[in-house]
Amino acid sequence: MIPGAVHPHLMAGGHWDSHYMIGHALRLRGAQYLSRAFASAGDRTKWTLRFLVKKTKNGASQHLLSSNISGTTETEIFFNSSDQLECHFCGGPAEGLFQTSRVFRDPGAWLDIVIVWDSNNATVGDRARCYINGDRVTSFTSYTNVTTAGKQSDLGQIGNVNVGRWIGASNGYLDGNIAEVIYAPGQAYDGSYFGRICPEKGHWEPIKFSGSLAGTNAFFLDFSDGASQTTLGYDKSGNGNHWTLSWNAVDTASAGINYDWLTDTPTNNFCTFNPLRKWAGDTDPALATYLNAGCLNTIANVSGTLNTAYVGTLPVKSGKWYWEITLNGASVQEIGIADVSQFPSVTLGSTGTWGYRPNTGQKSLNGVTSAYAASSTTNDVIGVCLDIDNNTLEFLKQTGGVGAFVSLGLITGLALPSIGSFAPFETHGNLTNGVSLNCGQRPLKNTTPPAGSLDICAKNLPEPPVLPRDIFKAVADSGANIQTSLAAARSGWSDYIEIFKRRDTTAEGWRWRFSDDTANYLDSSSTAAKAAFPALSGSSYGGYALRVGAAYGVATGRLSHTNGAADTVADGLATTRKLVILKNEANGSWFVYHPDLTAGKLLYLEQSANETTDATISGVNSSGFTVAAALATGTYRWISIAEKDGLVKLGKYSANASADGPFLSAGHRSAFHVIKCMTGTTGNWRVADKARSPNNMATQRLWLNLTSIEDTSSSVDLVSNGLKVRDGSGVNDANFSGATYVYLSIGDLPLKYTNAR
Template identity: 35%
Template sequence: MIVGHIGGGSVSAYSIDNSLRFRASNSASISYTTPASGGDRDKWWIYLPFKRGRLGVLQYMHGADTASADSVFFNAADQFCVTIAGTARLVSTRVFRDPTAWGAALVVYDASNGTAVQRLRVYERSETVSTFAEMTAWGTDARSGITAGTAKTMHNSIAHVIGKNPTAASDYFDGYLTQYRIGTWSGSQPTPANFGSVNTDGIWVDSGSSASYGTSGSFLKFNDGTSATTLCYDRSGNANNWTPSGISTTAGVTYDWMTDTPTNNYATLNPLSPTTSSAISQASLYCATPGAYWWNYRGSQYVTSGKLYFEGTCVSPSFTMIGVATPSASPTEAYAAPTESWTYLDGGTKYGNGSAGLSYGASFTANDVVGVALDLDAGTITFYKNNVSQGVAFSTGLTGKELTPWFGGYNAGRGWYANFGQRPFAYTPPTGFKSLCTANRPTGDSITTSGTFDGNLNADGPFVWLKGNPETMTINGNAVTWGTHADKTAGGFKVRTASSSYNNTGSNTYSVSVTGKLFGDIVRAPNTAKGNP
C-alpha cells in the first residue's frame, strides 16, 4: 500500500496529520469508562473537530452513560444538538450539511453558573477561517433548567462513547474525527483560545493545546496506526485509553486511519450531488447503485490543471465505469457518447468526448483496482488495471475543462470504493502525479463569482463548484436566503429549493459576493465546512 502523495505546504507549526474514519455501516465506535474517582461533572468541556459523511440521519458523536445520557449529535435535520441527562438542552437553528470540509465544535458545561445561557455553551468553526465563535441561534434552548449534579459526562465510573448512540447500538456517526479532547476545568470557562489562535496569515489554527483535562480527561490524536487499539491511546498524560470497535487498520478498502485532516482536506465522493446522497456511505468513500438505470457519483473537489491520480476498487462489474467529468455531467447520464465525461467501462471499452464504445484496455472485475492518471497539463487521461497501464485513453477535449473524479454503474449492486489519497494507495502513482487534496491545489486560484448551472426543479438541486465559499448570492436575479434556497459550502453552493425562481429546468444564472477564503488558499489552509443560515 502506497501513501498518497500530497506535496504541499503547511499552514502552522502544529500539523494535524491523521484522522479516524467512522463507518456507520461497520458500527464503528470507541469507548471509555471514567475512573471511580471521576471528575467534576458540573464543569467539563469537549473539543470536536469533525468532517461529516452521510447527511440527513441521526448521528451521535459523543455520549455518556447508557440511560438518561449526555450526548452531542446531529439530528435527522442536520441540526447540532446537546442533551444533558436525557433532556434536550440545545438544538441549533443552523443546519450543518457541508460534508466537503472540516468543521469543529467546542462544548463547555458549567452547571452552577448563575446565568442560564452560560451553563452550556457551544462554539463553532463553520463561518470563516479566522473565527471560532459562539453559536447563539437556538431553535430549542432549555439551559435555564440545567441544575448541578445531573450531568453524566466526566462523572464517576460512567461509560463514555464516541460515534454511536450511548443508549443503543444505533445511530452511528459516519465521517471523520480528529484531535478529540475532553476534560474538566476550574477557574475561568474554557474558550477556543485554549485550543488555538489566529496565525499571521489570518487563519484560526489548532495549537494542539487545551484547557485542563483533570484526571478523567483524554486527548485522542489518532496518531499511532500500529493497531486499532493504539489508535485510541490517550495523549493527555492521563493514560485514559479508549477501546475501539468496528475500526480497521487492515490494508485495503476498510482501512480507517486517514490523512484527511483540518490541516489538509482531501476530496471524497460528494453527497451533495443530486440523487446520490443515500447511495454514498463509509464516510463518503463508497458508492453503490440503488436500483435500475444509470447512477453516477462525482468527487467533492475539481481541478483545472496539474497531474491528478486516484483509484477505485470495483465492487461488482457489468456496466461499471470510472473516469472524470465536468460539472455539467448528469448524475443519471448513461455512458453512451457523453460529451462531459471520459470513462473506462469494465468490459474493456472507453466512452467520452463524443465517442461511444471504442475498444480500450483489458476488462476488469470485482476487487480489481483501477488507477486514473489525469494529466491536465498535457490534456490526457490514462487508466491502470492493477498497476498495469492500459495506455492513453483520451488526448483531446480535456484541456481547459474543470474536472472531478467520476464513478458510475447500471442497475442495483454496482459500486466502487474510492481512494483519493487519504488512505494508502494500492499502487505507486506515476511520477509527478498527486492526490486530490487542498495541499496540492494550485496557487493563484480565484473564486468563481458568476456563471450558470443546469437546474432540475427539485429540492435536491445541483451542487455548484466555485473554488471557495459565497457570502451573498443571487440566482436568476433573486436574493438567496441561505439554508432555504441554497446552502453555502466550503467550495461552492448546493441548491435546496424546487422553486423555478432559483432552480428552473435548463440554464440558471448566479452572481456571488465573496469575502471568504478559497477552498485551498495560497498558504494551503483548507476552508472550513459551512453552516446555514
C-alpha cells in the first residue's frame, strides 16, 4: 500500500471521518528503542510529557522514557513488573516519585498517558501529576511529595534520553505500540490538551494538539513519515529535535514480520492475539510469555509440555474478513478461527475451532478432521478469508511471485453457531516457534485479497444501533445523594429499573425499584414481599439504572397469575438469548433463567445454591417465556434482559482456581457484571462495576443475595474487550476449581470505540 493512500480494506465513511485521526504508530519489540542526545539544557521545573501506548506485555518492567545524565539522578517513566505506572522525576527515593494503585494489564486497546512536572506550583500536591485517558490519577501505592519549590528533574539536562528503554541499565524494553509522543518543556498541560470525551460515542479520543512546543528540547513524534528508518524519528514540532531508531522499523524482508510501522493506532485499533485468554486444559502459568512483538508473534513454549494456543482480541459476528499468518516454525498445528463465546480445548481437534493444519495439510472443522490440501512449512504465508454471512472459510498460500497467492480450497457449509463470535486463532507444538499475525496493521503480502473482504480493526466493526451508555448507568454516592445522582445519570429515561445497595453496613439489603411502581421495592437478598421504598441514609451507596425498552434489550412488567393455569409472557425482545427473573411481589423466591444453564434448571437470586431442576420458567423463545401453572396465585414482577452485540453479554465459563483465570470475551469494555456458580460448588452472586471500581484491579465486590458490606479481597479485571477473572476460589469468589459459572456483563463502550483501562 502506498503511504497516504486510502486503505483498500477499510470501510469508507462513518463516525471517524469527521474526527481527528492518527495514521500510524511505531511497534517496539525485543531490544528496540529510540534515543536522542539533548545538546542544550531546558526547563527542568515545568514540563509535560504525553504518550499514546498500546501496552501488550504484562508482568515485566517496561520503560516509556528514561534519562540518566550523572548515573545517580534520573527521570524514569515506566510500567513496573506489577503493571503499575511508576514515575521517578529526580532519581531514587528523592522528591518526586509516584506509583499508581491501579494496574495496566489491558493489552487489547490504547492508553493516553500524560505526565506533568510542575515543581513551582503553589499547591504541593499538584507538582507531580498524571492523567490517564483524560482523568487525573489520585490513588497511589506510594507518592513522595515535591516539597522543594523549584526542584529540578533530571529530564531537561544536557545528555541522552531514551524512549522504550531504561537507559541506566540498558534493559526494561517496552513491548507494544506507541503514537504521538509529545514533550512540552515550560508547560503544565492536563489531559484536555490532548484528548476529549467524544460527544457522540462517549469514549476518550485524541484531538489535534495545539499547545506550545516552543521550549528548548521540545519535540512531537507522530511517526507519520515511513520513508526510512531515519524519517520515522523526525520531530514534527518544527524544532528539529529528531530521534534515532535503534533498528530498521520499515524492514520489508522476512515476509514482513519485522515491519513495525503500523496502522494500529488509538483512532483505529487492530486485532492482535490475546495474552489474557487461556484455553481449556492449558495449565501453563507462563502462557502470556509466549507472545511478543505487540502480541502479533507467538513463540516457543519453553516448558515443552503443552501445545500453545491463542485467539484474537477483536471477534466478529458477521461480514467477510481477511488476515494473514506467517509460519515461523515447521510444527504449526492449526490456524483458522475460534468461537470466543466457547472455551475450546488446547488439544487438537477441539470443537469451537475451524482451521487448516499446516503440518499435515488437513482441515479440522468443529472437531471433525479430514483431507484438505498440501502441507506448509517455515516462512510460508497463509491468507485466511472468513465469510460468516455465507458460512465459508478459505485458505490461500503465497507462491513464488510477489503478491501472488493461490487458493488451497474454499470450505463451504461451516454451520457456524448463530450466537458465535469468531476471531483468528493458532496453535503450535511445544518447543517450536509459532506464527506472526497480520490483520492489516502492516502491509498485506496478498496484493489482491478476496473481493469484499475487510481488515479486522475497529473502523470496520459494525456501528452499534444503541450505545451502552444509553441503556445502563452506575453511580456511587452517599445515601442522601444517591437517588439524585442516579436520576441525573439516567435523565430522559421514562421507563427504567433502579437498584440500590448500601456498601458499608449489613443492615440493608438490595432495593430494586421500577418506574411503574416507584413507591415500592423488592430485595434480592430476601424472599420478602415488596415494601415501601424508604429514605436512604449513610455515607456509601452504589446505584444502577437499566433502561427499559425493546431497543435497549430490557423489558419488565407485572403478571397476575392464578395457580393451575400457565401464563405466557410476551417481552418483545426478539431473541432467545436472555436472562429472565421472576419474583412474587407478596413473598417467595427470585427465579432466574439463564440461557447457559442446564436445560430445565434455574437459579435463585436470593440463594447461593447452584442450579436446580425447576419448571417455573420455561418455553423461553424469541417472543417471551412461560410461567408454570403450579406457581402460587399472586402478582409477579418479571424482568427480561437480552444479549445484544456490544451492549450485553451472557455466557458461562469453567474455573481454574488461578490468578490467571478465564478470560470472558464480551464484545465490550465491561461496566458491570454479575457472576454466579451454576455447578461444582455453591456460590454467591458476585457484582462489580466501574462506579465503585473505575480502574483495575476491580476489587470492590458485593453480592446480590447478601446484605454483606463491600469487600476488596480479590478481583476481576474489567478490560477493553471483556473480563479477566483473577478471583480466588471461595464461596464469595468466581474461580472455584472444577466449578462452572454463568455471567452477565453490561458494557460502557463497544469494541468499536473502546479504550484500555
